[in-house]
Amino acid sequence: MAETTCSLCQGTEWVLEETDSGAVAKRCKCFHERENEILFDQAQIPKRYKHCTFKNFEEHNDSHSDALKIAKKFVKNYPVQDIGLLFQGPCGVGKTHLAVAIIHELIKKKNIPCYFCDFRNLIRNIQSTYTPDSPLTESEVLEPVFQKEVLILDELGAKRTTAWVEETVFYIINHRYNNKKVTVFTSNYIDSGEAEEDMRDQRFKRTDDSLVDRIGVRLRSRIYEMCKIVEIAGDDYRRKIKQAGYRF
Numbered sequence: 001m002a003e004t005t006c007s008l009c010q011g012t013e014w015v016l017e018e019t020d021s022g023a024v025a026k027r028c029k030c031f032h033e034r035e036n037e038i039l040f041d042q043a044q045i046p047k048r049y050k051h052c053t054f055k056n057f058e059e060h061n062d063s064h065s066d067a068l069k070i071a072k073k074f075v076k077n078y079p080v081q082d083i084g085l086l087f088q089g090p091c092g093v094g095k096t097h098l099a100v101a102i103i104h105e106l107i108k109k110k111n112i113p114c115y116f117c118d119f120r121n122l123i124r125n126i127q128s129t130y131t132p133d134s135p136l137t138e139s140e141v142l143e144p145v146f147q148k149e150v151l152i153l154d155e156l157g158a159k160r161t162t163a164w165v166e167e168t169v170f171y172i173i174n175h176r177y178n179n180k181k182v183t184v185f186t187s188n189y190i191d192s193g194e195a196e197e198d199m200r201d202q203r204f205k206r207t208d209d210s211l212v213d214r215i216g217v218r219l220r221s222r223i224y225e226m227c228k229i230v231e232i233a234g235d236d237y238r239r240k241i242k243q244a245g246y247r248f
Contacts, residue, residue, distance in 0.1 A: 014026070035111060036107055036108060036111070039107045039111065039112075039113055039114070040107055042113065042115070042144075042148075043103050043107065043113075043114045043115055043116055044115060044116050044117070044144075045100055045103060045116045046116065046118075049096055049097070049100045049116075050100075052096070052097040052098075052100040052101050052104070053101050053104050053105075054068065054071065054072060054098075054101045054104075054105065057094060057097055057098060057101060058094070060234050060235075061233060061234055063089075063093075063231060063232050063233040063234065064093070064094060064232060064234065066230075067087065067094070067098055067230050067231075067232045068098065070085065070228070070230050071085070071098045071101065071102055071230075072105075074102060074184075075102055075105040075106055075109070075110075078106060078110065078112070078150075078182070079112075079149075079182075082180055082182055083182070083226065083227060083228055084182045084183045084184050084185070084226050084227040084228070085099075085102075085184045085185070085227055085228050085230055086156075086184075086185045086186075086187065086223060086224075086227040086228070086229050086230065087099060087184070087185065087186045087187070087230050087232060088186075088187050088188075088189070088190055088191075088211070088229060088230065088231050088232070089188070089190075089231055089232035089233055089234070090188060090233075090234075091188055092234075092235070093232045093233065093234040093235075094232060094234075095186035095187075095188075095232055096154055096155075096186055098232075099116075099152045099154060099184050099186050100116065100152070102114075102150075102152070102184060103116060103150070103152060106150055112149050112150055113148050113149045113150070114148055114149065114150040114151070114152065115144045115145065115148035115150070115151050115152065116152045116154065117144075117145060117151060117152065117153055117154065118154050118155055118158075119153055119154060119155045119156050119157070119158050119159060119169075120155060120158050120159045122141075122145065122153070122172075123159050123165055123168070123169075125141045126138055126141055126142070126168060129141055142172065145172055145176075146172070146175055146176065146179075146181075148181075149181060149182070150181070150182050150183070150184065151176060151181065151182075151183045151184070152183075152184050152185075152186075153183060153184070153185050153186075154185075154186050155186060155187070155188070156185045156186065156187040156189075156211075156214075156215065156223075157187050157188070157189045157209075157211055157214030157215050158188070158214075160209075160214060161214055161215055161216050166215065166216040166218070166219060169215065169219055170216075170218055170219045170222065173219060173222055173223065173226070174222060177222060177225075177226055183226060183227070184227075185223060185227060187211055187214075189209060189210060189211040189213075189214050190210060190211060190231070191210050191211040191212055191220065191224075
């Protein structure tokens with residue numbers, strides 16, 4: 001489909017705006033729209049989550065409402081607030097939804113370059129560069145992870161740690177930490193300590209492993225220094241949707 005020429009700027013991407021001191025050239029809105037489209041494409045949001053925004057996030061309990069408020073405040077205060085977020089909770093409670101919604105808002109309102117990355121895919125992609133026929137190098141895989149202003153690292157701990165995984169991920173996170181680049185994490189694994197009390201009152205479903213079991217003490221310590229912890233409780237929303245779809 002052929003691109004249509006903007007009726008405001010006639011394709012120049014500039015418009016004249018009258019001010020008290022005369023006409024001033026400013027960027028046309030089509031320029032910013034095109035810039036946003038490029039940033040969204042570069043963010044690599046999975047198709048399943050591209051629709052996720054703050055407006056369509058469903059609040060089923062107080063933890064959902066609190067998490068939504070924190071996510072909105074994070075966007076409002078960025079980049080003055082340089083602390084990331086760690087969304088924790090069981091499967092299907094909206095952790096990834098909120099993380100992607102943050103990307104939408106940062107790009108739309110502040111033109112911030114963002115990047116979505118699944119923890120398991122990141123490890124798999126790095127490992128694949130070690131094969132002789134790999135089309136990519138490790139540095140090419142890591143370039144957006146290192147350089148994008150805001151990184152969403154989804155499903156932290158989904159792949160059980162090994163010495164290599166722990167060292168590799170610590171290297172990545174520490175690089176972003178040292179360069180003051182903000183990272184937002186999501187994880188199904190709750191850390192030991194205060195969260196155990198929450199699990200006992202059934203706000204969280206108990207898992208065999210804690211977050212520290214999945215990623216190691218050193219990485220856990222660095223992430224907790226980098227991020228505000230946001231715990232989200234509730235039932236698996238995906239399961240509810242599936243059950244509703246199979247009613248007879």
